[in-house]
Amino acid sequence: MVHNNNNRFRFFFHYSSLAKLTFWSFVFLALILVFFFKSPSSSSSSSSRVMTSSRPSMTSSLASDLYRRSLKTSSWGGPTWEKRVKSSARIRTRNGFCVLVTGASGFVGTHVSVALKRRGDGVLGLDNFNDYYEPSLKRARQALLERSGVYVVEGDINDVALLKKLFELVSFSHVMHLAAQAGVRYAMQNPSSYIHSNIAGFVSLLEICKNANPQPAIVWASSSSVYGLNTKVPFSEKDRTDQPASLYAATKKAGEEIAHTYNHIYGLSLTGLRFFTVYGPWGRPDMAYFFFTKDILKGKPIPIFEGANHGTVARDFTYIDDIVKGCLGALDTAEKSTGSGGKKRGPAQLRVFNLGNTSPVPVSDLVSILERLLKVKAKRMVMKLPRNGDVQFTHANISLAKREFGYKPTTDLQTGLKKFVRWYVSYYGSSKKSDQ
Numbered sequence: 001m002v003h004n005n006n007n008r009f010r011f012f013f014h015y016s017s018l019a020k021l022t023f024w025s026f027v028f029l030a031l032i033l034v035f036f037f038k039s040p041s042s043s044s045s046s047s048s049r050v051m052t053s054s055r056p057s058m059t060s061s062l063a064s065d066l067y068r069r070s071l072k073t074s075s076w077g078g079p080t081w082e083k084r085v086k087s088s089a090r091i092r093t094r095n096g097f098c099v100l101v102t103g104a105s106g107f108v109g110t111h112v113s114v115a116l117k118r119r120g121d122g123v124l125g126l127d128n129f130n131d132y133y134e135p136s137l138k139r140a141r142q143a144l145l146e147r148s149g150v151y152v153v154e155g156d157i158n159d160v161a162l163l164k165k166l167f168e169l170v171s172f173s174h175v176m177h178l179a180a181q182a183g184v185r186y187a188m189q190n191p192s193s194y195i196h197s198n199i200a201g202f203v204s205l206l207e208i209c210k211n212a213n214p215q216p217a218i219v220w221a222s223s224s225s226v227y228g229l230n231t232k233v234p235f236s237e238k239d240r241t242d243q244p245a246s247l248y249a250a251t252k253k254a255g256e257e258i259a260h261t262y263n264h265i266y267g268l269s270l271t272g273l274r275f276f277t278v279y280g281p282w283g284r285p286d287m288a289y290f291f292f293t294k295d296i297l298k299g300k301p302i303p304i305f306e307g308a309n310h311g312t313v314a315r316d317f318t319y320i321d322d323i324v325k326g327c328l329g330a331l332d333t334a335e336k337s338t339g340s341g342g343k344k345r346g347p348a349q350l351r352v353f354n355l356g357n358t359s360p361v362p363v364s365d366l367v368s369i370l371e372r373l374l375k376v377k378a379k380r381m382v383m384k385l386p387r388n389g390d391v392q393f394t395h396a397n398i399s400l401a402k403r404e405f406g407y408k409p410t411t412d413l414q415t416g417l418k419k420f421v422r423w424y425v426s427y428y429g430s431s432k433k434s435d436q
């Protein structure tokens with residue numbers, strides 16, 4: 001009896017302390033939730049586009065919220081959001097791909113997404129809409145993508161919870177990874193942004209891809225800048241790439257080594273594309289051809305770089321439509337990854353290709369073409385090539401891409417710039433008045 005009473009007492013004691021514990025846990029959780037939803041920075045990061053979110057876990061959502069706060073992007077989740085994600089990623093043709101395009105509202109990302117969608121592939125975009133250059137241009141590209149049926153999820157590639165969610169909702173056959181911090185000279189002003197996007201972000205994406213089942217094949221943007229101080233021309237994929245001249249180039253080179261690691265350990269199929277100074281409609285305002293156009297129209301001086309002893313500075317300018325063909329060719333010839341759920345099952349494809357135009361043009365000739373197209377004389381201000389990451393010359397050997405997927409650029413600089421200028425004038429309206 002005594003024994004029984006004791007048991008009952010113990011049971012009651014346990015029961016009441018358990019109830020207390022549960023009660024206080026609830027109170028604590030409620031306090032966290034109140035703090036989380038009322039916090040000013042969390043609400044300031046929420047734009048009018050905020051959707052109710054169904055987030056995977058408290059800790060991951062807090063972490064992802066921090067990223068979103070720092071990048072001022074809106075939140076994600078909820079049934080409507082999930083429906084849009086799935087609908088955008090739905091394949092509409094036999095044997096079509098299901099592609100996640102990171103950096104979809106970027107210059108190359110927009111063009112590639114539209115081309116994939118047009119041929120019936122399922123395409124889901126992802127972009128953090130950062131303000132490295134005018135976000136309104138990224139929004140305009142997003143509107144264009146919407147009209148083509150491509151939904152762009154607003155978020156950062158470092159947001160692990162978001163990436164997990166996307167891979168839960170959609171079984172991607174391919175990832176076209178174009179999200180990056182671009183620009184050679186800006187790396188001296190904001191080095192950490194290159195580490196954040198080009199290294200940490202790439203690893204975060206690869207971690208998700210390696211754990212996915214099935215693992216997608218990945219095609220991603222490297223850069224001609226990896227050739228750095230290499231003087232042997234034209235640049236071939238076999239040439240040395242261990243002398244980067246800018247932090248930007250170093251992060252792209254690091255990306256190539258990271259790609260090797262994930263291919264080796266996890267059996268991810270990885271293809272890096274070394275783009276050579278891509279230009280065209282909907283381009284990047286930080287690039288020379290773009291801001292030269294703006295400044296020539298405004299009558300502002302154009303800084304034209306030259307090498308030592310008046311040496312020519314030249315680029316293998318490559319038109320966007322040619323680059324898009326190269327990207328699709330790389331996707332079409334990408335073999336499947338061989339691993340699943342984080343385990344390698346056999347060797348997988350690892351490739352790197354130059355995507356250039358194979359005909360370098362001096363920067364001074366670029367300016368002459370723009371003068372003719374704009375019918376305005378440029379105020380040329382010739383200056384020494386700054387020692388902040390620029391290289392004097394780029395020239396692609398494209399025989400590897402030609403052999404693998406028939407890559408053959410067809411647009412010369414004159415023709416491509418004509419299309420760019422036409423777009424520029426129509427986009428900015430009366431361009432001479434444009435403040436962009």
Ligand SMILES: O=C(O)[C@H]1O[C@H](OP(=O)(O)OP(=O)(O)OC[C@H]2O[C@@H](n3ccc(=O)[nH]c3=O)[C@H](O)[C@@H]2O)[C@H](O)[C@@H](O)[C@@H]1O
Pocket residue numbers: 182183184222223224225226275276277278286287288289303304305313314315363390392
């Ligand atoms: O192909 C690449 O790998 C790289 O191409 C471009 O980098 P860059 O070729 O330096 O392109 P721009 O900044 O547009 O410069 C084009 C040319 O104009 C010259 N330039 C640039 C700026 C300026 O004020 N004056 C000037 O003469 C540069 O020296 C260069 O020769 C992109 O900005 C990079 O993101 C990309 O990775």
